[in-house]
Amino acid sequence: MRRTPLRMAALATAALLALAACGSGDDDSGDGAGSGGSTVSDATIQAALEKGGNLTVWAWEPTLKEVVTKFQAKYPNVKVNLVNAGTGNDQYTALQNAIAAGKGVPDVAQIEYYALPQFALAKSVDDLKKYGAESLNSTFTPGPWASVNTAGGTYGIPMDSGPMALFYNKEVFDKHSIKVPTTWAEYLDAARKLHKADPKAYITSDMGDAGFTTSLIWQAGGKPFKVDGTNVTIDFSDAGSKEFVSTWQQLISEKLLAPINGWSDQWYQGLGDGTIATLATGAWMPANFVTGVPKASGKWRVAPMPQWQAGGNASAENGGSSLAMPVKGGNKELAYGFMKYANVDEGVQIRLDGGAFPATSADLKSEKFLATEFPYFGGQKANEIFAESAQDVVSGWSYLPFQVYANSIFNDTVGKAYVSSTTLQDGLNSWQQASAKYGTEQGFSVK
Template sequence: MKNHTMRRALAAGAGLALAGTLAACGGGSETGGGGGEGATADEIEAALQEGGELTYWTWTPQAEKQIEAFEAAYPNVDVNLVDTTGTAESNQALQNAIAAGDGIPDVVQIEYQSLLQFQLPGQLTDLTEYGFDELESLYTPSTWGAVSQNDGIWGLPQDSGPMAFFYNQAVFDEHGVDVPTTWDEYLEAGKALKEADPDVCIGNDTGDPGLTTSLIWQAGGQPFRTEGETVTIDLADEGTTKFVDMYQQVIDADILCDIPGWTDEWYAALNEGTIASITFGAWGPGILEGSVPDGAGDWRIAPMLTYDGTPVNAENGGSAEAVPADAPNKLLGVGFLKWLNSSDESIEAFMETGGFPATVKQLESDEFLTYESEYFGGQAINEVLAGGAENVVEGWQYLPWQAYANGIFADTAGQAWLGETSLADGLAAWQADNVQYGTDQGFTVTE
């Protein structure tokens, strides 16, 4: 591998700049994406063969191995790797670079939930002009839907996060409680575990906006719709109401540990077995294997809990890579992105260290599906996780200012977890604040 640069992208300021607002400054067209260029597949390949230098911003740990393989395939291209540490830091740094008109990367990782924040102000390249519409069949419908909105293709899926039910079989066995398969059974199992041992919770949740939106999605809700500058918010639609009716019972039963996720206390509780299950995305095995060593051999993975036995699922997390509209080496960036997220060599390097693919070929491969995890007691976990990807409800959209919305969740909907309001009223308050915010940013917001 060449001596490519790896450094930290430092975000100026403490808060997250909201790139998706219509008031945001920066490059790109006024119609929602960089346009007027484009190239054929042959022209993209010729640019890669000729070579040059490009900059790639990402926080994925697989990037160095992928770049090593890319530079071996295209020795005339030098990729400068910038570790942006995480989504919030990356979004902040990207918005700062766009505002300054300097230091813009050629390829950047962006979470699916943040794509609209950069796409609507015209800060991303429409990859349709580079023939990327021909790649649609490579990806799962839900991830392709996330990158292809508003009459354009704004990135390529890197990974996917179909939800599943992760549970500590030893804890359920110890207390003689059946592992649930439906949300009704989850409620009853949570009560039984709590009665058997007051220190044990079936799960944890202190009001996580990402989990909440995923569970609304799984219930069939589509509360956020964006068409150009018009945004509709309805957190009382049929699917959201279905989720609320179920989850209010979970909150009221006091069966969840009051422990925020991703904290030292959370990892300790998972190691001790006081949190008996988690519902999160297909990237979860790496989290448990790397940070919950005491659970080795005890944990298992089951399909996502259902309402009535019908397998219906949602995504939880996941990212794409995109080419900024004002990328200085755009054609090289487009070529690198195409290789990064569609070549077998790159995707296999991504998967070797725990990445969960968005590509149908890898998800359906025998090697992937038959892999048996020692941590999960020899279970062929990918059969479950890939099966979950097939059942994701299509058509979900995030708000164009989802990062801001998540930031105000605790003060509105999050009050339901504190017993200060009902979940329905909390979501109504969250809706009202988002309607006001979107209106203030120049969107036409309807309810």
């Protein structure tokens, strides 16, 4: 469930927002309940599951394969076509194009939390309150639940979450007598000590990533995006943004960050050979270590996120997805039944067994989950750290209603700070201006 910069979304975003006029009243492709009208009862949903039919689900999350297998075993009259239409932006582009064309739209789609408001704004996904989703608020942790609730509706069911933690190479830290940092000031000192001891080694890699940047600002208490209907405020002069800039600019200026893009072959190599010593990211990361960096098993450990203020316990989300129902999809009751099975009922444990990180409060508190030992991390019970992080996510964060587009231009604005004399603050200001210009062109009142 990684977060990567979206480079192509600008081509499709205007088309998505233009679909705002194409709400459920124009939907003639579905054969179930639309987003309006009376509430659909649990009995009606169960009857749809028993009756069966065909479902098309677009998702890239690997544990859903086993969910589909067991779902079909429980409901043998249902046939699920699980399609990997691409990861993140690739799928969003395909989904936007299918919606615009009015054909080939899936019944269920995986949509990351940061992207969901844009689809909700365009009225291209159903408000799930009609199906009783509003009653699930106590089922999920606050961060993911807040992420699927926007503009007065519930537009997805949380599938997982990405409370942040610091993954660090214990072998490298021990070799150079570096203490695991508890604050970002200590993290900066550790970066200096490591690079001085081994010029080939870096505390982490970063070439500019929208998701990572906003997550650290979020953790610092920043709220650069404020949304009230069509009124939007973008302000990177807030205290949290400045807190982030004050530390990260030093890491950039002193060349203490490996100039390597995340998820590249060189990045995996750096994680494996110790030249990239830490990674601050979401709790979904362990499975990627196991499959992507197998030779480093036993060398890495997990620690709580460094704090912006000594003694703090603030965290943020990085990544995570929901399952949503495109308005132009069909089989509504059946689709909702599948989503609930996958994200609320039996499917949750199936996905946990496959290595997913839950968004469900009960699972985060279960003894079995917390006691899980991770051989890759030397037998460490890492879920204890992840679960605590999930409870410490700073409240009040908002994404832009056009965040997909904003992230697509991140490297053209903030990214310049990593490769030129542009400062990080100037890059954020440029991102602010370009995003505001786009929002205004799309009919928002942007301040």
